[in-house]
Amino acid sequence: MSLADFFTPIDLKKITPKNGYFTSQLGDKIEHYSVDFPDLEQKTDIAIIGVLDDRNAINNPGCALGPDYVREKLYQLNEGGYTTKIVDLGNIARGETVVDTYYALKTVVEELIKKDIIPVIIGGGQDLTYAQYLGYETLEQKVDMLVIDSQLDLNDDDFSETIETTSASYMNKVILHEPNYLFNYSNMGYQTYFVNQDSLRVMEKLYFDVHRLGELTQNIAVAEPIIRNANMVSFDMGAIRSSDAVGNANAKPNGFYGEEACQICRYAGFNDKLSSIGFYEFNPAYDNNGQTAMLLSQMIWYFIDGFYNRKRDYPLNPKSQYLIYKTSLKHDEHELVFVKSKKSDRWWMQVPYPTGGSKNERFHLVPCRYEDYKTAVSGEMPDLWWRTYQKLN
Numbered sequence: 505m506s507l508a509d510f511f512t513p514i515d516l517k518k519i520t521p522k523n524g525y526f527t528s529q530l531g532d533k534i535e536h537y538s539v540d541f542p543d544l545e546q547k548t549d550i551a552i553i554g555v556l557d558d559r560n561a562i563n564n565p566g567c568a569l570g571p572d573y574v575r576e577k578l579y580q581l582n583e584g585g586y587t588t589k590i591v592d593l594g595n596i597a598r599g600e601t602v603v604d605t606y607y608a609l610k611t612v613v614e615e616l617i618k619k620d621i622i623p624v625i626i627g628g629g630q631d632l633t634y635a636q637y638l639g640y641e642t643l644e645q646k647v648d649m650l651v652i653d654s655q656l657d658l659n660d661d662d663f664s665e666t667i668e669t670t671s672a673s674y675m676n677k678v679i680l681h682e683p684n685y686l687f688n689y690s691n692m693g694y695q696t697y698f699v700n701q702d703s704l705r706v707m708e709k710l711y712f713d714v715h716r717l718g719e720l721t722q723n724i725a726v727a728e729p730i731i732r733n734a735n736m737v738s739f740d741m742g743a744i745r746s747s748d749a750v751g752n753a754n755a756k757p758n759g760f761y762g763e764e765a766c767q768i769c770r771y772a773g774f775n776d777k778l779s780s781i782g783f784y785e786f787n788p789a790y791d792n793n794g795q796t797a798m799l800l801s802q803m804i805w806y807f808i809d810g811f812y813n814r815k816r817d818y819p820l821n822p823k824s825q826y827l828i829y830k831t832s833l834k835h836d837e838h839e840l841v842f843v844k845s846k847k848s849d850r851w852w853m854q855v856p857y858p859t860g861g862s863k864n865e866r867f868h869l870v871p872c873r874y875e876d877y878k879t880a881v882s883g884e885m886p887d888l889w890w891r892t893y894q895k896l897n
Contacts, residue, residue: 507615508541510608511553511594519576530805531579536592547589550622550808552578553612554595557605560670561629564753566789570797571595571626573788577801584805586812602668606635613639617779622811624804625782630657630671633738636782637678637686638667640736646687648777649678650734652743652768654695654756656714658703671740671785679710688895690730692768693717693743693760711891717758724764729871731771732818732850737781739769741800751796752787762799769803773810776818781807817845820852820869834883842877843869851877855892868896 516538525531534552535542542548554571561567575592596612599605609625613636616623625636633651640647651657661673669677678686690713707714713730720727731737746755748762760768772778786800820826820843829842841854851874854867876886 505611506541507544507593507612508537510596510612511537511541512597513537513539513594514572514575514592519572519579521580525579526582528582529579530581530583530588530590533583533588534579534590534592537594542591542593544591544616544619544621548591548619548621549589550591550624550811551616552590552592552804553609553623553625555605555609555625555628555632556595557598557602557632558627558629559598559602560631560668561627561785562670562672562754564629564671564785564787566753567785567787568598568628569788570628570751570786570800573791573794573797574626574783574786574800574804577794577798578804581801581805584809584812588808588812590808602631603666606632606638606667609635610638610641613780614642617643622778623780623782624807625780625784626786626800626804627782627784630738630740630784631669631674632784633782634667634669634674634677636736636738636780637681639780640685641683645685645735647685647735648688648690648733649686649736649738650690650692650731651675651738651740652692652760652765653738653740654693654717654743654759655698656691656694656703656707658706688712688733690734691715692720692727692730695756695758698756711894713891717760721760721764724767726873727768728771728774729851729873731768732775732777732871734772734775735777735779737772737778739765739781739783739803741783741786741796744799749786749796749799751789751791752785753790754785755790762802765799766803766806770806770810773807773812774814775810776814776816815845815848815850817847817850818852818869820845829877831877831880832883833880833885838885840880840886840889841867842872842880853877853886853889853892855889855896858893858897868892 745759
């Protein structure tokens, strides 16, 4: 089956300005599926995908219509100071069942990652995150997953017999999926009054990383190493405050500011190991003068900008481009090793595998901050090192 079989073409008449695009605009630069399906054998870096399914988007019907509204705004933005190689594959139509939609998205994500092309998914409901995750199932790699959301989406659902789930419960499916190839899950931006304490205890027990909104908005740079650790990102537009992104039936008064959302997306683009990103729950029915569609298009622009400014300093090769720092803790039970890139000034921490943990590598590399190094120099064990070591066990 060809990838083209999963897609319906874009209706350009609906989204193109009367006078067409300037040669500097993305609408003139992106190769899109309106007549002929793009040739993915040509050099391609990023593929834009719309998914027109909102059947399991809790309290947000209408978000299936989001992708074309975002395209309309995105295509009018100017290309940055680089040459983009982006294709727009069109839309995955709503399947006969929700499972059919999941299967289509899973297959597309899997095939694009195999071709070293990053899928940028525009939903649709956030339950599609599970289909995005399933795209990694046959790739034989552990997955580090990051979700930007005001909630943890661990509710029970009524679909125990199938892979179908909802936007409020898909994380249960991810965590319980067999075979288990989820190594780490991080949430950024949860708001405590929307999260039950049992869910937080589950996160702690599994040594997953959850970060409150206030922890990040005081200094958004704190988010960078968290994002740098992710293979895949799912961004719920409901994580942005309603004054900046009203186009969501579940929009809340508190959340990230628009510029913080754009910075998060730029960090995601910078991340050398990131191989897919999805933006979910944008609902044009609630939008005000196209404001949320414009913000989401700018978030995608910042992701593209980050991608074309990648430093290519992960994996750590050649070694001459890195500085190694070693420090002992107060009681000398461990020597901690930190690595700093000369190219980007970014830091990593080496966490040793337990005996017999990995045949090929002696340690696991986890992105960290300079502050983690300072903690270790003061003789204390950084919390990130301990949680990572427990997961390796």
